[in-house]
Amino acid sequence: MPARVVITGAAGQVGRFLAGEAARRGHDVSALTHRQWDITDPDAAQRFVAAGDLVVNCAALTNVDDAEADPDAAYAINAVGPENVAHACARVGARLVHVSTDYVFSGEQRHPYDIGDQTGPLSVYGRTKLAGERNVLAAMPDATIVRTSWVYTGGEGNDFVAVMRRRAASDGTVAVADDQTGSPTYVKDLVNALFEVGEGRISEPILHVANAGACSRFEQARAVFEELGADQRRVRPVSSGQVARRAPRPAYSALSMTTSVRAGLTPPRPWRVALAEALAQPAGGGQLPSTP
Ligand SMILES: NC(=O)c1ccc[n+]([C@@H]2O[C@H](COP(=O)([O-])OP(=O)(O)OC[C@H]3O[C@@H](n4cnc5c(N)ncnc54)[C@H](OP(=O)(O)O)[C@@H]3O)[C@@H](O)[C@H]2O)c1
Incomplete structure (x- = not known):
């Protein structure tokens, strides 16, 4: 593992x-915040990245x-x-x-998306993130997405x-979309996988990391209430069309880790198991290490 870990979007x-x-x-x-390292500044990266570093780009809109x-x-x-970051890493020899x-x-598929499945973003966010993936790999073919x-x-x-945890602890009902399905991912499990990837032994350019299984937002909210002993009937299903939002979301975006596990990542644990562990931590951010 590299001696130094450099993190963008560290807040x-x-x-x-x-x-x-x-x-x-x-x-x-x-650990560099937006204020310290604005990744849109093409000249900034060279001030922060050195040979042998592991750079993890967490900065995004x-x-x-x-x-x-x-x-x-x-x-x-x-x-x-991300292209700026990749150029800087390639130049100095950082991972x-x-x-x-x-x-x-796009969300049209009805089984978990694996790495080789066709992309087709619906929103500006999705399109710009996909462009970021391509720019990174063009600038630095041995980077990992x-x-x-x-x-x-x-x-x-x-x-x-x-x-949902705060809603469970208060009164009243909460309306949650039951027509969007995805794979919840506990940040701790994601971060463990990022360290595995950072070791540099996995050669796939693109990997998927998510807890195993899929659910709707409604099911996820009910699971939170159930774990906390709150009345699950207080979570009401609505269709996403009933909530006015500017950007379209994929109706189905569960991720498959099949290829990623074959490539060397630790198999993911079920999303309910990870959720139970997250909710067993103190709500006041007790599971979050302090910001450096
Ligand atoms: N959260 C999710 O559910 C989810 C799901 C899939 C993928 N992801 C991906 O995971 C990564 C991390 O997301 P997150 O959940 O940690 O998001 P987040 O909490 O919104 O953090 C993103 C960070 O990036 C910073 N940032 C924005 N513009 C920047 C710039 N020009 N230069 C440097 N930093 C900048 C933001 O700072 P300011 O707030 O000060 O602008 C913020 O601290 C992103 O690539 C995201 O696309 C997240």
């Missing part, structure tokens, strides 16, 4: 957890509706930014792991599980 959900875990594992960590409203910004951050998304798929989906901490943030 975000994945970057923050990764930075804490890298420090816990004894790595020298350079992830708000799917904001991306739809501002395609130029989305393209700059999700497509050009690069770039995080991407299930939203590169890790696509993940429905990532959560379950702690105090604004991820889906954290929000």
Whole structure:
């Protein structure tokens, strides 16, 4: 494993957890927030990346509706930014792991998407993330793309599980879409996989990382309530069409890890098992290592 782990987007959900875990594992960590390293600045990367580093690009414009409203910004951050990072890594001889998304798929398939399946993003977010994947591999063919989906901490943030956890602890009902299916991914499991990839022994250029199995958002919300002993009937199903949102989402974007496991990644645990572990942690962000 490289001596130093360099993380972009380090104040975000994945970057923050990764930075804490890298420090816990004894790595020298350079965790850089948007303010410290703006990946859209083509000259910035050379200040932060050195030979032998493992760079994990967690920086992205992830708000799917904001991306739809501002395609130029989305393209700059999700497509050009990763290319800048890749050029810098290739130039100095650093390893690069770039995080991407299930939203590169259209959602028309009804079995989990594996690496070789046809992409077909529906939204600006998905299209710009797909362009980012291609730009990274063009600039640095030995970089690794890790696509993940429905990532959560379950702690105090604004991820889906954290929000449902707070709803479970309060009163009233909550309406959740029952027509979007995906693979929930506990950030801890994603980060463990990112370290496996970072060791550099897996040669596939694109990998999928998600907990095993698939569910709808409605089923996921009910599972949160069930784990916490709250009344599951307080979670009501709605169709996503009843919630006005700017960007389309794929109706089905579960990820298959079949090829990724064959390539060397540890098989994923079932999403319910990972969820139970996440919810057993203190809600106040206790499972999140502190921001370095
Ligand atoms: N969360 C999910 O469910 C999910 C699912 C699939 C894939 N992913 C992928 O996982 C990766 C990490 O996502 P996340 O969940 O950690 O998202 P996040 O919490 O939104 O974090 C993204 C971080 O990137 C930063 N950022 C934005 N523009 C930047 C720029 N120009 N330069 C440097 N940093 C910039 C943001 O900072 P500011 O907020 O200050 O702008 C934020 O801290 C992304 O590639 C995302 O596409 C996430």
